Amino acid sequence: MARMSNAQGLLFAEITTEEVRVQGPAVTTLKGWFGAQQVGQIKSLVTNTVNEQKGVVTHTVGDSILSSFADPIATLTAALGIQRRVAKAQNPSTGTIVKVRMGLAYGPVRVFAGKVSGDAVTAAGILLERAQANEILADQSLHDAVGSVKDMRFEACGLIEGIASYRVVSLIAPSVPLTDAPTVTSTRTPFVKPEAPVDVTHAPAVVTDKIVPATAGASAIVISFAGTTRRLTPSDGEILIGRGKDVHIIVPEIHVSRKHARIVWENGRVPYLENLSQNGTCVRFKATGEEHTCMARMPLQGAGELALCSRFSQVASPSEIIGFEVVAL
Numbered sequence: 001m002a003r004m005s006n007a008q009g010l011l012f013a014e015i016t017t018e019e020v021r022v023q024g025p026a027v028t029t030l031k032g033w034f035g036a037q038q039v040g041q042i043k044s045l046v047t048n049t050v051n052e053q054k055g056v057v058t059h060t061v062g063d064s065i066l067s068s069f070a071d072p073i074a075t076l077t078a079a080l081g082i083q084r085r086v087a088k089a090q091n092p093s094t095g096t097i098v099k100v101r102m103g104l105a106y107g108p109v110r111v112f113a114g115k116v117s118g119d120a121v122t123a124a125g126i127l128l129e130r131a132q133a134n135e136i137l138a139d140q141s142l143h144d145a146v147g148s149v150k151d152m153r154f155e156a157c158g159l160i161e162g163i164a165s166y167r168v169v170s171l172i173a174p175s176v177p178l179t180d181a182p183t184v185t186s187t188r189t190p191f192v193k194p195e196a197p198v199d200v201t202h203a204p205a206v207v208t209d210k211i212v213p214a215t216a217g218a219s220a221i222v223i224s225f226a227g228t229t230r231r232l233t234p235s236d237g238e239i240l241i242g243r244g245k246d247v248h249i250i251v252p253e254i255h256v257s258r259k260h261a262r263i264v265w266e267n268g269r270v271p272y273l274e275n276l277s278q279n280g281t282c283v284r285f286k287a288t289g290e291e292h293t294c295m296a297r298m299p300l301q302g303a304g305e306l307a308l309c310s311r312f313s314q315v316a317s318p319s320e321i322i323g324f325e326v327v328a329l
Contacts, residue, residue, distance in 0.1 A: 008068045008116070009075025009142060010124040011055070012103040013082060015042050015063040016133055039063065042098050045085050053078040058116050066124070068116050072106045072145035079104055079136050080152060080170050087134075090288045097289055099134045103127030104168070106142035123163050130160050132313070134290055140164035153295070155310060169293045169310065219269040221300065224323030225249055232263075233329060239263040241308065241322070242276075251320045255279060256308045263300065271300045271326060280310035301326055 017039060047057055050067040053074040059066040069075040079102050086100045107120030127137040143154050143166045154166040220233045232239060240247035244258035257277035266272050275281045275294045284291045285304040293310045303325035307315050315321060
């Protein structure tokens with residue numbers, strides 16, 4: 001017999017994979033097998049994280065997992081924990097990147113034979129289907145039940161099939177290994193940074209520098225923007241980025257602040273990104289493909305791209321994307 005339950009938090013997660021191109025002779029016929037192993041490990045990681053927050057896995061269909069929680073805070077904590085752990089568990093050398101997208105909702109559910117159903121389950125499923133890889137979407141009810149939480153924020157996404165939705169953004173800086181990573185297959189054209197303030201519509205000629213694999217002692221950064229590449233060290237000082245004319249990298253887009261962000265040097269050695277705009281700055285790391293919104297300060301490690309907005313999906317033109325790679329001095 002079905003029974004009604006008090007409001008519960010629902011977490012619908014789906015595991016997806018992306019093939020990457022591994023340079024050199026490392027690619028073997030075992031690549032697919034290693035990828036399957038990774039998916040299995042990520043499923044276990046999801047289940048363990050749910051259990052830690054006293055949640056219950058109620059459905060598992062293929063690579064999708066539905067879990068329920070008595071507490072909306074526990075639902076959100078589990079989702080953010082899964083997101084961080086999946087990023088940390090990546091092993092691109094297998095030729096496969098594993099990603100998890102999630103839909104969260106909160107409301108009364110019906111329970112029958114250990115399974116849950118109801119409008120909240122439907123909402124979580126719809127948000128899961130609309131979420132991008134490595135993205136967490138939540139409904140209005142969960143947003144209202146949780147309120148303000150340290151180290152994360154909600155970004156309004158409008159209506160999705162009649163459901164008021166929010167993107168859940170972690171404000172905790174990721175831990176990214178400083179190792180060489182395979183190249184993710186992409187059609188994006190690389191863009192590069194100029195030596196002096198330059199309007200992106202009048203890019204100077206390309207100046208190339210040899211890129212060296214990043215190491216634990218890395219203390220230089222190669223910036224790529226507007227068709228130019230330059231290797232910068234602590235002796236060059238801070239690097240200002242924005243729409244104004246008194247910055248080092250000029251990005252003349254309306255959503256970009258006059259002084260939007262800057263790159264500074266921690267202890268004269270390690271490059272850090274400091275966000276100076278209420279719109280945030282998004283960092284996408286090459287090793288994992290993860291996007292992280294920086295609202296304060298975070299280290300730049302390995303290689304990746306910067307967007308002067310909270311998500312890469314908000315970028316008006318690929319020409320405003322800034323590439324970076326931390327290299328040995």
